[in-house]
Each structure stands twice: as structure tokens, then as C-alpha cells.
Amino acid sequence: MHWADVIALNLSRRGTKHIVSTGITPSGEFHIGHLREILTGEMISRAAKDAGLEVDFIFIVDDADPLRRVYPFLDEEYSKYIGHQIGNIPAPNAEGKPDYERFNENGWNYADHFLNPFLDALKTIGVRPRIVKNLESYSSGMFSECSKIACDNADKIREIIERVSGRELSDSWFPWSPLDSSGSLEGVTVTGYDFPLVHFIDSKGNKGSSDITKGEGKLPWRIDWPAKWAWIGVTCEAFGKDHGASGGSYDTGKEICQLFGYDAPQPLVYEWISLKGKGAMSSSSGNTIGPMEALELVPPEILRFLIAESKPSKAIEFDAGMSLVNLADEYERSCARDLTLELSDESLSRRRKVQLEDLMGAVRLSSIERNSKSDSSNVSFRHLALLAQTKSNDQLVWDSLGLNSSNPPSSILIDRLEKMRTWIESPHFPEEMRIKIIKQAPVEMLQNFSDDEKLVLANLTEMLENCSWDLDTIASCIVDSAKSIEKSPRLAYGVSYICLMGAKKGPRLAPILVELNQQEIVNQFRLCLENVN
Template sequence: MHWADVAAKALSHKGEKHIVSTGITPSGEFHIGHLREILTGDMIARAARNAGLDVEFVFIVDTADPLRKVYDFLGPEYEQFIGHQLGSIPAPDADGNPDWPRFEKEGWTYGDHFLKPFLQALEQIGVRPRIIDNLESYQSGRFDALAKIACDRADEIREAIERISSRELPENWFPWSPLDSKGSLDGVTVTGYEYPLVHWKDMHGETGSSDISKGEGKLPWRIDWPAKWGWIGVTCEPFGKDHGAAGGSYATGREIVQILGHEPPHPLTYEWISLKGQGAMSSSAGNTIGPIEALDLVPPEILRLLVAKSKPNKAIEFDTGMSLVNLADEYERLAARDFEAELLDDGLSRRQRVQVEDAAGAMRMAAVEEGMAAQATAVTFRHLA
């Protein structure tokens, strides 16, 4: 049984209706490493539909997250935006400087700038999730009820985080990060709380109040994530191995979401995609290949097969050389097989049957359009290369 079908079977034991979620922070150019997360979610959702479940696939764009630093691709003017939310600052122009004219005329943000080409790539590879903008969700009050519970039960949440993560939180820690007088989340100290207001003092000596119901700030990551599970109704979410580590954000989130009155989603931890000889991809480090760039190298079915044929707990090394040609040839060989006929062979050993089922499942997930049969071209990519 293919790994996505295994996940779908686990979901079937928890009811008929499900929401599979993925999420990425648009801090820089998206790369094919990000495709593992969103394709893993897409394939689980596809397998769940094949199993007769009512499933929706959502992609959360974490535009409420702050700009952490001035990355190499940004000009020095972005220094003023460190700590500001990605959905509230101007996009960089071709020279890496803030594109103020477009920001003021169209509201074109930093988050929009990096998200648009990724969504174009997703369309090409057959991934069409419901997009949830996290900053807009805060500002429209989606987080309000659960943020109130978090602030009302701050001591319980603090205890859970400290116990599970084995780290002590600062004395002035609070489960809401307010925006300061200049719109930054950095350097703000909470001085009091009476719902819906969180009172604060910032590094400039200014004081003020943040209205939770209007999204004037955000929940810290370890609370933001389970709160999203709660208000969206997430029942399954794949995530990277860093979040799944002992004491990591899934471990704390699993307990915090219950404090918020909801159940944790079914987890699926995945390994990274790395560039051969360069390690894990990083938008800020620049060792990436973008999804559009990858689609210039191979058809979308090949990119989907790259993820579909590897169990999530297995690291993937992306090689633009002969390994990619080998993968394309593997696709052609698999597309030429008749899996239904192979499975009718009573002489198959259990191991052989599992291998055939896995291969058939991988090709089902590699199809760009759900339900479309794979077609072999009868011309190997090795010959074309």
C-alpha cells in the first residue's frame, strides 16, 4: 500500500470528513524543497478522496510572520522592516529595494511577491488547494476566540511548553505578541491584559494596547500552529522533521490544541529535499532551485514522482544531472507497466505484491490530473539528454 493510502486509511478510522493542511512562510523564494510539504499534503488528500472520504486540502500562507533579517537578496532599506509582518510590507523590486509605488497603488506586499510564482508552479503540477492568508485571518477575527482562551489560560500553556520542550520561557512571556508603535513584533514587552486588549511597552519607550479581536499582533508560533488547527478544523498535517522532534512544536501543539478545546491532527513527518553536494535547501542561503526552474528541466509528472515514490521519512537528494534523467526513465518504465494485470498474478510473493502496489500508487500520485492514467512516450529521457 502506498504511503499516502496508509495515511488515508488512518484518517478513515477518525471519520468521513477531513481537512488536510500545509503551510509555508513566504520569507524568500519558494524552492522545490517546499514542494515536498505541499505535494505530501496533496497526495494524502488525493488518496483520501480515492478512499471515499470527504476531504479538503488547504495551504496556509504565513504572512503574519515577521521579517527576521535583511536577507542577501534585499537592500539595506529593509532594515526598517525587521520584525514587521510579511503581509504588511512592500515587495522588493528588481534591485532588492522596497517597491513603494506598487505597494501604495496595488497593495502588493512582500508575501505576494514570493507567493505568486509558487502558485503558478502549483497549478502546473496539479496542486489546487484552498489558500488561507494568515495575516488576513488574524485581522478578520478568525483567531479571536482561541487567542482569548490562550491569553486567559496563559499559565497552563506556559507550563506545557516548558515541560515538553525542556526550556524555560522568559518571565515576561505572554501567549500574544503585540505590534508596537511602528508595526513591529520585536522588542515589545506585555505589561497587562484585559480581553480584548493586551497592554505593552516597546523598545522606543512607547506604550499602548493591542486589540486581539482585530489581529493587532499574533500568537507565538507554538500557539499559532495549534490555533490554526482549531479554527480551520485540520485533521491531518504533514510537517518537517524539525517540528516532529522530541520537544518540538508538534509535541507542544498537540497538548496546547486540547487546552484550546480541539483535537490534534494526524501527523506525518517528512525529511528534507536537498541539492546534491549542498545539503538542505534554504531560501536565505541561496542554495535552491525554484519550482518553475525545475519545471523547465522536467515535466510536472517527474517532479510529482520524485515525492510520490519516496516514503516521507526518506531524505530526497535532487540532482540536476543524470539522476534526474534516471528518474525520468523510471517514470517511462512505470508508465508502460500494466499494474492491474501484474496484481492478478497469484504467484507473486507478499514482498513482490507490496512492490507492485507501491509502484502503482506512486504513478497514481504522479499524475498531474487526478484520475488521469500515465502515458509512456516510448522515447527515453536518456536519449533526449
């Protein structure tokens, strides 16, 4: 059974109504690592719906979190906002400076600045969660009840965190972080509690009080999280392995949640996505691929497939080079198979059955719209990469695929071709996929030619020189150059590939040659002929 279906099955044992939650702090540019958080949750939701459950899928935006430091993409001016809640400070402009104008005019804040493009990207991959903003939730009193319980039971919470995480909390620790008069959560020391007020002294020695029912501060993360579960009614949440480690925030949250009179949600821990050969994704080192950038290259259903086919516990190494080709082709191959039919075979081993079920689940969860047929283009990535490189315009590609006005290309295929062209232009496109005629064939390969191959090369050179330069003629020249000495055309193709591309195999030749200059090609063959002996 697919991993998402396994979770759905567990959920069905707990009840029929569920709230599946995900959450991210928009403290900087999103990257595809964040996509795993959202997609994992979305796939669980979809699987749960498929299992007949009623599901609400939400995305909690942690815009109540403070700005931790001045990130490399920010101007030094942001240092004054350290400790301030990211939903309450201006967004950076192109130079990384705070954009006061937009902030004052229409409230364009730091969190939204990073969040909104991500939400757009989510739309294109078929993810439309209900958005819950933390800052709003605090100020509208959604956290009030849990905040009161937390403050009333500060000792119990302290005990749980110290025992479960094994770390010691300072004497001044309190389960509420008040905002000081300047709007900062940092350097504030709690001095007393008298519901609904938490009294404090800030870093400059100013005293003040924070009303916990009005969002004049927030719960620290380890309490904030279980409080969300409780007030929202979260029954399932997928989270990164950092939270999932034993003694981590899920473990403490699970117990703290009980104080709120709520059972912790069904957990699912997922691994990180890293960039192949470059280690973990990190915005500061520039070692990152944003969801938007990824979606320019990768068709959305294939990005989904990447997440769907990997078990959450497996680390994913993302790579926009050859791995992408293989991934996309595997998706196409899988779509083309009739997995239901294959599964109906009684003689299948249990193992084989499980494999087919998982694959079927992955394909099902990869389609952009739930319950739609798989978003297959029926053309392999490899094939499309060739067409995009050898055909100068889209119409020629459709012609080659046998598509015309009565049998037009699908919107998926049109989208694929557009992305393919972007990809080919990008530095991510793998060299081994790039079609290019080399200037000089490797002499070593030429000198290993058999007598037959030499003969074919001589034939071919002469035939190409004298033929008319069109598709059919070129093709028959190649075939005939071998047939004339009663050899398989394969031999002639092999010879041609070595001379033109330095490899034993290659893409179908005639359509490529016809785009090139006849005399240059002939000259190249002639040059090879001189080198064979």
C-alpha cells in the same frame, strides 16, 4: 500500501470529512524543498479522496510572520522593516529595494511577491489548494476565540511549553505578540492583559494596547499552529522534521490544542530535500533550485514522481543531472507496465506484492490530474535526449518516432521535448549524456585492437570514403565492413564508437554521422588507423 494510502486509511477511521493542511512562510524565494510540503499534503488528499473521503486541501500562507532579518537578496533599507509582518510591507524590486509605488497603488506586498509565482508553479503540477492567508484570518477575527483561550490560560500554556519542550520561558513571556505603534512585533514586552486588550511597552518605551480580536498582533508560533488546527478544523497535516522532533512544535501544539477543545490532526513528518553534493538547500548561499527553474527542466509528473516514490521519512537528494535521467526513465518504465496484471499473479510473494502496490500508488499519485491516466510520453528520457541532440528541428524528431499528421505527438511529448532542449542548454545536463565526436581517440584503446578490429577499421575507412553520404549507405557500410570478414556488425560498431567517441558503446551511429562532414569523419578514421599499430 503506498504511504499516502496508509495515511488515508488512518483518516478513514477517524471520520469521512477531512481538512488536510499545509503551510509555508513566504519569507523569500521558494525552492523545491517547499514543494515537498505541498505535494506531500496534496498526495494525502488525493489518496483520501480515492478512499472515498470528503477532503478539503488547504495551504496556509503565514504572511503574519515578521521579517526576521535583512536577507542577502534584500537592500539594507529593509532593516527598518525587521519585525514587521511580511504581508504588510512592500515587496522588493529588482534591486532588492522596497517597491513603495506598487505597495501603495495595489497593495503588492512582500509575501505575495514570493507567493504568487509559487502558486503558478503549483498549478502546472496539478496542485490547486484552497489558500488561507494568516494575516487576513487574524484581522477578520478567525483567531479571536483561540487567542482569548490562550491569554486566559497563559499559565497552562507556559507549563505545557516548558514541560514538553524542556525549555524555560522568560518571566515576561505571554501567549500573544502585540504589534507596536510602528507595526513591529519585535522588542515588545507585555505588561498586562484585560480582554480583549493586551497592554505592552515597546522597544522605544512607548506604551500601548493590542486588541486580540482585531489582529493587532499574533499568537507566537507554538500557539498559532494549534489555533489554526482548531479554527479551521484541520484533521491531517504533513510537516517538516523540524516541527516533528520530539519536544518540537507538534508535541506542544498537540497539548495546547486540547485547551482549544480540539484534537490534534493526524501528523506526517517528512524529511528535507537537498541538492546532491551541495548539502541543504539555502536561499542565502544561492544553493537552491526554485520550483520554476525546476519545472523548466523537469516535466511536472516526474517532479511529482520524485516525491511520490520516496517515503516521507527518506531524505531526497535532488540532482538535475544523471539522477534526473534515471528518475524519468524509471517513471516511463513504470507507466509502461501493466501493474494491475502483474499484481493479479497469485504466486507473488507478499513482499513483491507490497512493492508493486507501492509503485502503482506512486504512478497514480504522479499524474497531474487526479483519476487521469498516467502522464507517460512512451519515450524514454535517454532516447529523447539523443533525438533532441541529433535532430535539428522538432519535425525530424517526430519523424524518427514514427509520428505524423495522422498520428501526432502528444502534448506531453511536445512539452517533454521543449524541456529537454532547455535542459541540454543548461549547465545541469550531464556530460555523459552529451553526444560529441572527440578529436582524438584514446591511443591506448586503439592499440588494444585485435587483428579483426584493425581489419574492420581499414575496411570501414575505405568504404566510408567512397560511399554516398546518406543514412542507408552509411549504415550498410558499417555493417558490411564487418560482414566482409564474416564478423558480427557489433564489432564494427564497437570500433566506430572508440574512434569517434572514445567509448565502447554509443547511440545509433548512422543518423549522427549523416549530419557531419564526410571528409572529416574519414580523416578521423584514417588518423585512428595510423595509431593502431
